Amino acid sequence: MRHGNFDSNTEGTANWRIISHLWPYLAESKSRVLLALACLILAKGALLTIPFLLKHLVDMMDGQTMAQTGATLVLGLVLAYGAARFSNVFFGELRDTIFGRVTERAMHRIGLKVFRHVHALDLDFHLNRRTGGLARDIERGTTGISFLMRFFVFNIAPTIFEIAMVVGILLWGYGPSFAVITLASIIAYGVFSLRATEWRTRFVREMNEADSASNTRAIDSLMNFETVKYFTNENFEADRYDVELTRWELARRKNRLSLFGLNGGQALIIAVAQTSMIGLAAFQVRAGEITAGDFILINQFMLQLFMPLGFLGFVFREIKGSLANIENLFDLLAEKPLITEQPDAKPLQVKRGGILFSKVNFSYREDRSILHEVDLAIEPGQKVAVVGTSGAGKSTLVKLLFRFYDPAGGRVLIDGQDISGVSLSSLREAIGVVPQDTVLFNDSIFENIRYGNPDSSDAEVMEAIELAHLGEFIRQLPQGHATVVGERGLKLSGGEKQRVSIARTILKRPPIMVFDEATSSLDSKSEQAILAALSEISRDHTSLVIAHRLSTIVDADKIAVLNLGRIVEQGTHLELLEKDGVYAGLWAAQQQQRQQ
Missing domain, CATH: 3.40.50.300 (P-loop containing nucleotide triphosphate hydrolases)
Structure with a gap:
């Protein structure tokens, strides 16, 4: 970009350095993050007990064992199973609720920071910006930040912890065979997901660029609605928009096909791993080396492990997509204005002007x-x-x-x-400026004039209206000074807009006044x-x-x-x-x- 960038990556890989810029927002809500992590540990703990409870219940279903087992113990195991299921869901939801405040606050803070930063950039930047694309970049960026913070903290780290626990349990309780199959499949899944996701990040970026370009084209055309009509260029505008939409459609198609390849590869690895584990367990049950309960435990662990692992693949893809989405947002924050204050800048003292x-x-x-x-x-x-x-x-x-x-x-x-x-x-x-080209906000005439001094009273605004010779015109309007001027003031004539601008500057009452073709x-x-x-x-x-x-x-x-x-x-x-x-x-x- 023009004045600086955030080490943008042009070779299709996502910029992981972005994550380091999110830690301060997590640190601001340390207590909430810790409480959410406690809920996460409780949810995972409940999930890990479920296979053991199922194993004991299945083993007790053997005729001889069932006759010797008291009803109270069976009921206790059943209730414990239900409590574990409920605890897993309850603490998971509680975790999301608690951490939601952290992500919402971060989105608020970053969104406001970007808004202030864009207003602080110099005129040259704004003369060259694409309003529609800029708005889309900010929207996608803030949404991506929420996803990144939530899933990086609560999905990647917990899933790695769960994988380690399951491999350890299988190794300790059932020997190296199950542990080796599990670990090998996870490594294969991880390596494939990393490489495939890095490969398809370029398609995500292409899709975002096409989306921003088409949005920019649509907004630019609609903002210049009158010009389009003057030159009867509706078909010309539609053709230009069609070109951008075609580019967007092709980018979406590439993205979808690359996602199909990624999902297919991940599904194949999971299927081979689960088939191997179930086959090995079935032969061991047949040989009398493990019980039917053990078979259920191993199967349950595999299901519990590969469900989050499959979801981890989705999360990783989405995180890479989010990184691509918020890259432009942080590039925007890295923009440095050409016009800056000196560190020791003092307020201007206007005595005579x-x-x-x-x-x-x-x-x-x-x-x-x-x-x-x-x-x-x-x-x-x-x-x-x-x-x-x-x-x-x-x-x-x-x-x-x-x-x-x-x-x-x-x-x-x-x-x-x-x-x-x-x-x-x-x-x-x-300095008060009455510019040659007056642009108004899509608000009432009264509020557009008050913009010159937001703290002014209604009486002061009315005085400015009369001084700008707007009073007679406003009194002729059905809604008076509450009349909404439309986007960029398009509902007013050039002269009416100019008088609103003059009234706005009158309300500011600065010591120095500038009239540029007023x-x-x-x-x-x-x-x-x-x-x-x-x-x-x-x-x-x-x-x-x-x-x-x-x-x-x-x-x-x-x-x-x-x-x-x-x-x-x-x-x-x-x-x-x-x-x-x-x-x-x-x-x-x-x-x-x-x-x-």
Whole structure:
């Protein structure tokens, strides 16, 4: 990945180092883990007594032995058998219930950690992300963590313990033959399962990649529903989605066929082992070397052993699948943002709100420079506008001020403080931005505006609504300010969304305000009304205005003209017209367009 990774494995094997990152979450709930392990030991102990109880019951069924055995002893053995069966199930369920809290807490903690981490990553990461695939990776990763923690602790270790106990009992009670068959079959089963599962992990990974890609394609198409309709590209989108679904189908088929091979091989090993054990036991009963009860005990141990062993194969496959699933999640956590705070970063102290761009150079790519030696001073309380042709670097100044990026050279200062040395939260709290492209949450208009200051009162939100000239529009809606705006605000027009954005920034009331083409989506009447409101709320605030319509910034204290990444002119509206330079040419062109 881009800024760092979690030692991702590209050769088809799962990354077992991931497990070490889960231990801290187990350690946080040490008492619960220990209690769950105690329940596990009790459940396994009850399970191991069942074959012995069955052996004694079967041996007592011999006519002569039955006549000599008291009814009380028979009843006691039967009740003990029932108690052992119940204890095995009861303590197993109790174990899962107790440990469930541990896995749920871990999923909560890791999910929140990933969410915070993704929000902490820089703008460049989010411009290149695939939203649908990212969401799927997080969902599969957290689910995989739950499975991994639960089954690694309560299935692999206990099954190994049970295997050791059964081999020991058979060796001690019935000689080496049964023990050797059991041990050989387990080794063969384990080696085959390990190698086959490692082999098929690549198919699990292919299937996950295809699943993420198809989900990304579907979400991307649905989020751009209007664009699809504008160009009547429904069939084109369906064809592209069909390509991704075909890839997903083929990946699922490979995964299913590889699973068939794995299950078939495991079943063959178990069948050969059980047949050998039962055959050997049957011949020994016939020869009088062991009793019918011993035959039942050996058979029961084999059933009890190979059931969890067969399940262990499933668990191992699922654990490998879970490791493949959560690899992307931990790769995501390993991403390092380009924009970070210095260890000794202090809060920004805004006393007057002066801004200085000092010899700033910047480029998004090495082969294309955007800003060249930009010097721009914005005095406290001033309204300074930056104008120029598209691609001149106007919006880049906003991104540098908000520290979405750091300049390649030069500095950006607020009240004499280099913004690269202050905390990001304090910097961004001090700046209010009305962006050119407003994106709203799928919530009510009222709550979208309150987002500017979640702690604000209803009265403060209503005041911001009136200042942004939204009141009349809201009163015309059947549900008023409770109207839901739809995903990304699609139920509102561009101008309505822009006014919601302006109201949101008004509510924040920061000392520094930035307007990036803030009135670009408004009609002339609304534009003039909002310009008056912005002028009012910007009073005594430092304002940076990125403008395309020059008529909106004629009252600016200073206008800076950017051309090909350089500031070529600075001055008031009248001063720049008198210079008859780049600004005067832009003004004349726009005036001519308005007259047409």
